[in-house]
Amino acid sequence: MKVFITTNMVGVFAFDEKMKMVHYSLFKPVPETIAEKLSEVKNGELIPEEEELIKELSRSGYRIIAWDKKIDFPGIKTLYEPDNPAKEKLTKEFRKLALDLHFVKDQMELNKLLSAVNVQLTKKELRKERKDVILMRAIAVIDELDKSLNTMSEMMREWYGLYFPEAERLIRDHEQLAKTIHKEGRREKVTDKKVQKYAKITAGMPFSEDELNAVQDYAKNIYNMFKLRDSLSLQLKHSSREIIPNLSAVAGPLIACRLIALAGGLDKLAKLPSSTMQLLGAEKALFRHLKSKEKPPKFGVIYAHPLIQNADKKIRGKVARILASKLTMAARADFYTGKDMSEKLLADIDAKLKPGKVKGS
């Protein structure tokens, strides 16, 4: 005799070929317990209730079991039939069954339990580790820091420039200037050789002690943010080398993480065609092109890649296409195998970009 076994949040059920219920085993109506059992079932594992039920069925003389698992059982024949009629029947009639078998006292209680079980299941799913999501958050912070630091540094320049314009002009690097203002500040104390000689003949206006303190405070915070930015990006480099060895070798850790963030995860990036990879981050230009007659963009965030930066303007588009094709492979290698094949990818790119091989149009 053949019997169908199917499981849902109420319990484990066996139906015969006429869809009459022959055996069942109810779960305890506790959300955490049921969620635990259901996720085991979803992973294709055998739970004790199912095992018990099968033993019971075997004693009752059933010899063939059809269900959605690929597990063998001694002394009984098991068939893998994931879409069996019993499953459909249980889905349709689980409310009636739950009440008839006194699993719950009314529909309201069943709804509450149904909700609670799935809240637990979702929680379980959310707890799963996702390293790429961590990278995405970190790169978002780094990019935002870069943007803010730029505006804040510009303002610092304007402010300090009132007091010591020569220093502002000669120290071009934002971080360096922030450090000088924070650590030295007063004109006479500035140790930079190029600037020192202007201390006495400056075109700057006098600042009171308080006024100078204020701009120094501001510069100190900017300087600390620069240090924070550096330590975050160092940390990102380390972790991306582990998590996404191929992408970070081919794209560089920062661009690699930006690509992941734009795609919405490593899994999604790995499924993109390389034409999309090439234009990630250039959506605005792309849609402008689609809507009007404007030229299509050649690159998105990969624009910052040294290979494109150093390429002749005429061949940049082609370099971008070659780079994107290898990035696509890198993303897939990182997501599907995790194996480091970056050396081969980099060698491939080198071979394709041999001088004279890529011609401008």
Add this chain to the structure above:
Amino acid sequence: MKETIPGVFRDGKKIFTMSMVKGYNAYTKSIVTKGKAEYRQWDPDKSKPAAAIIKGLKTFPITSGSKVLYLGAASGATCSFFSDIVGENGVIYAVEISERSARDLNVTSEKRGNIVPILADARKPEDYDWVEPVDLVFEDVASDEQSAIMIRNSDKFLKPGGHAMIAIKSRSIDVVRDPKQVYKEQIAILGKHLEIVEKVELDPYEKDHMFVVLRKK
């Protein structure tokens, strides 16, 4: 405060639902208390069904005790109003693909007890095939496969004679083409599988959106 549609109350230009969980003030601008009952304002700028109702939608097939499959539940804002309407005897199966949104949806579900959060892809109904037959399928998913998603899900889960509602996002289907044409084409696709009952454009609450009510033959 007048009940213009079962479960939906109107006061001038504002619409409300009756709170199932008292003092629950998430996703609403204001809570109004009348006698023992508490009403949550349903903001048409933030929720498409609310916009459709304010724009004059006549068929609103959710009532107390309804079983609803909600595709694209996001953080559960609109879901919470549906949850008010269906009450404790109804249930909302809320499918959401984004883990970030599901985190909030889970909190909403935990507070309300009649929302069943499902972290899954609405394009693959086989991943949540344990869901029971429902009275209504509602879809608010930003995808160019919107109509296909609706057809697949209503084929699988909607009871015969049951309703479906969809917010067609013209821009998700084709940013370039005229929304009017996109609506026409999508409605033609949907019309092959489901009967078109009513349609309302959501302008100015949502740009380039059309709200369509359908019925399974």
